[in-house]
C-alpha cells in the first residue's frame with residue numbers, strides 16, 4: 001500500500017492511497033484501509049505516478065560490460081523512478097538480428113525495470129542494407145534506430161520507412177549529417193572558436209530533421225526524432241506537426257539544462273552527441289516541451305568507463321549518465337519558475353517522462369503493454385513515488401551504474417524517486433534498491 005500521496009496520471013490529480021495486490025492496482029481511494037499483512041510505503045508530500053519510461057538508454061550489453069550491464073543499468077533506472085527503458089541497439093554485436101535481440105530481452109527478463117529493445121535499421125548500423133525488421137518486429141520490437149549515427153543515404157532511409165510503415169513500427173533517427181559533423185567535438189559557435197575546438201554546426205542536425213520530415217510526408221511512415229538539440233530542429237518539428245505529419249520528438253535532460261559554455265574547462269564529461277548548444281537553444285527546447293512540440297524527455301544514458309572517458313576532449317567518447325539524475329534535472333528545468341516562464345505542472349512533466357514515451361515505444365495499453373498508467377483499479381502496478389522536495393548530493397561512487405561519467409558530481413539536486421514499484425514489487429524503497 002502506498003499511503004498519503006497525490007496520484008498524478010494522464011487523467012488528472014487526486015489525493016489517494018493506492019492499494020496493490022498481486023501486481024495489480026486494487027484500490028485508489030483516500031483513507032483506504034491497510035490490508036492485513038501489507039507493506040506500507042509512505043508517500044506523504046509525494047506524487048504517486050505511473051513509472052517513468054525512458055526511450056533512449058544505452059545498456060552497453062552485449063560487448064560493453066565494462067561500461068554497463070543490463071542489470072546495473074536497470075537498477076540505475078529503477079532508482080531514477082523508471083519502470084521501463086528502451087535499450088539502444090548500438091551494442092557489440094549490434095541488435096540487427098533476432099538472436100541479439102533475444103539475448104538482450106532475456107538478460108532484461110529478471111531486471112528491476114522492464115527492458116524493451118530497439119532494433120537497428122541497417123545491418124551493422126552501417127547505413128547500407130536493411131536489418132531484418134520483420135523478424136525483429138515479430139519479437140515485439142517497436143522502435144528501430146541506428147542511433148550513434150543517422151542513416152545518411154536518403155534512398156536507404158526511404159526504403160526503411162516504407163518497410164516500417166507496413167510493419168506498423170517507428171523509425172527513430174539520430175539526426176546528424178556525418179560529413180558536416182565530421183571532426184567536431186562540441187557545438188560550433190562562439191565557445192568553440194574561443195576554445196579552439198573543432199565544432200559541429202547546428203545545421204548538421206537540422207538538415208537531417210528537415211530531410212526526414214520530407215520522407216515522413218513522402219512515405220506516411222512514423223518518424224521519431226531522437227535527442228533534438230537546437231531551436232530550429234524544434235521549429236521544424238512544430239511545423240511538421242502543424243501539417244499533420246506522423247512525427248514525434250524527444251530531448252534529453254542535459255540539453256534542457258546545460259550549454260556549450262560548460263566546455264570552457266575542456267572537461268570531457270560535458271562532451272555529448274549531439275553537443276550541448278547555446279542558451280537560446282536551451283530556452284527554445286524548454287518552450288517546445290511546454291507547448292507540446294516535444295513529446296518526451298529521454299535520458300540518452302551513455303555510460304563510459306573512466307579509462308575511456310577521462311581522456312582529452314578530442315579523444316574521449318561522447319555521452320553522459322542520465323538515469324538517476326533525469327527526474328531532478330527535468331524538474332529544475334521545467335517544473336520550477338526561474339526565468340520568467342510558467343513552470344510545468346507535475347502532470348505535464350510526467351506526460352513527458354511517462355505516458356507519452358510509453359506510447360511512442362508501444363509500451364502502453366494501446367501498444368499491448370502495461371506502462372504509462374493510468375493509476376486505477378485493475379491496472380498493472382508500475383508506479384513511482386516522487387518526492388519533489390527531496391535534496392540530495394550526487395556522489396558518482398554511489399550511483400548504480402558501472403560508470404561514473406556524470407556532469408552532476410558533487411552537485412545538490414532537488415527531486416528524487418522515493419519508491420519504485422515494478423508489477424507490484426517494490427524494487428526501490430526510500431531511495432534504496434531492494435535487489
Ligand SMILES: [Zn+2]
Nearest residue numbers: 147148174273
Ligand atoms: Zn544518438
